[in-house]
Amino acid sequence: MNAITVQQLTVVYDKQPALEDVSFHVPKGSLTGILGPNGAGKSTLIKAMLHLIPRKFGHVNVFGKPYTEQKHLIGYVPQRREVDWDFPTNALDVVLMGRYRQIGFFKRAKKEEISWAKQCLEKVGMLAYANRQISQLSGGQQQRVFLARALAQNASIYFMDEPFAGVDAQTEKAIIQLMKEWKKEGKTVLVVHHDLQTVEDYFDHVLLLNKKPIQYGETQRVFNLNNLEQTYGGKISFLEKSPVLIQGGE
Amino acid sequence: MMYTFWIILTGCLVGLTCGIAGSLLVLRKMSMIADAISHTVLLGIVGAFFVSHSLNGVPMLIGASVVGLLTAYLVEVLNKSGVQSDAAIGVVFTSLFALGVILISLIGDQVHLDTNHALMGEIAFVPWDTMMIKGQSYGPQAVWMLGFALIANVLLITLFYKQIKMSTFDPQFATLVGVPLTFIHYLLMTMVSFSTVASFNSVGAILVVAMLIVPGATAYLLSERFLHVILLSGVIGVIAALLGYGFSILLNVSIAGSMATMTGLLFLLAFLFNPKNGLIIKKLSTHY
Secondary structure (H helix, E strand, C coil): CEEEEEEEEEEEECCEEEEEEEEEEEECCCEEEEECCCCCCHHHHHHHHCCCCCCCEEEEEECCEEHHHCHHHEEEECCHHHCCCCCCCEHHHHHHHHHHHHHCCCCCCCHHHHHHHHHHHHHCCCHHHCCCEHHHCCHHHHHHHHHHHHHHHCCCEEEEECCCCCCCHHHHHHHHHHHHHHHHCCCEEEEECCCHHHHHHHCCEEEEEECEEEEEEEHHHHCCHHHHHHHHCCCEEEECCEEEECCCCC | CHHHHHHHHHHHHHHHHHHHHHHHHHHCCCHHHHHHHHHHHHHHHHHHHHHHCCCCHHHHHHHHHHHHHHHHHHHHHHHHCCCCHHHHHHHHHHHHHHHHHHHHHHHCCCCCCCHHHHHHCCHHHHHHCEEEECCEEEEEHHHHHHHHHHHHHHHHHHHCHHHHHHHHHCHHHHHHCCCCHHHHHHHHHHHHHHHHHHHHHHHHHHHHHHHHHHHHHHHHHHCCCHHHHHHHHHHHHHHHHHHHHHHHHHHCCCHHHHHHHHHHHHHHHHHHHCCCCCHHHHHHHHHC
């Protein structure tokens, strides 16, 4: 069964195509890594799928229905640098934002919702920081607050935009732990990723993207030198069986 | 005695109303839109006069909010079609304000509204411009309008507190979980328009920007919670109004000017001495 079907998704920035005719199916319960060089449109792809940016063309279906009817099934971890962490609020409050649908339009968070949010913080090892002003958290801790917020959404499908970028070992472990748990619960996870060395450990499916989809499929089948060279334009070499990005990465 | 009371009350209401509404703009990094709306409401006021042939509270509030929303909408449209946001604000507000200036000069002999008054306001005249119903006077019109704007602000912030906070912190996530982003945006623009037009007679188009933005910017330096920024901003607005009034009496200078100056002074104090990252605290902590 397909959790997500993307058909002919096209995004245009300033008359330049950022994504051209992207189509693929994501099976339910899969862990997909979205890979590609800088400027390949990886973040653009998930934002377009989530209807956060204007699309020129294309359809996104979630469990067989249009995305707009299924938004409540979606959880999202944006890139950390996309928000202003000087914003006057604390970690618990950010996590409670993940319970917005459950809390209701005019209502305040009840005790159950607050204890739910606290459990989510505990799962990522951040309960001790619940009342901490978010600007006083380290980058990794801020990332874990975002993870806890996504966890609080209790979604069926999770989108994460470069969650591993610039985080400490503890946070990296927390992310991997969560992804495994989500997979065990039959949830579907899509992750924008750029560290090629960890791809085979983390993901069972891979989308290779460079403005157009180069390949989508099981990691074993798709993640090989030939496909990577096509995606990254021949700037790849394999060292001890692990692909290493020679140029063009971060 | 009553005269002084009305002036002080008007000043405090301006500080409170504008402080609360403006803090939301500061938090959203949209301070420049306050500058724009504070000028374009002039067109709303003049427009309301053309329709209703009076400078009454209700038509003025309606006219100002229509033009305020129009300003926000035009800025958005220009911005989306590729004009840089600061340029878009600059183009929209000067054009609409200029239109207001032209219309004022057309009706200048019919009403006591001139460009100078519109820019600087005159709080000293406020107590004489009373609300008249069936020949009975019910206190200054400005106080009624400010009271209405204040209640509207408090009510709307209370109702939509969560939505305002979420759309300010992380608009993309907020959209995803179903916060109506556009609605909240124009709601805030309405609040700013109400606050501006209600303060217009007292402090004018230029100084109202100080009352909108400076208390919010000051409170932002001093608080770590969203609600605290909003409340403290209102309190700072009131303190600035009180200090400003005292200062103006002492030196026999412009009341509105003194109030706006006080907001700047309070900001400077917070900037230098706030315990989080004040300039002085930083200097001291590097020395000792």
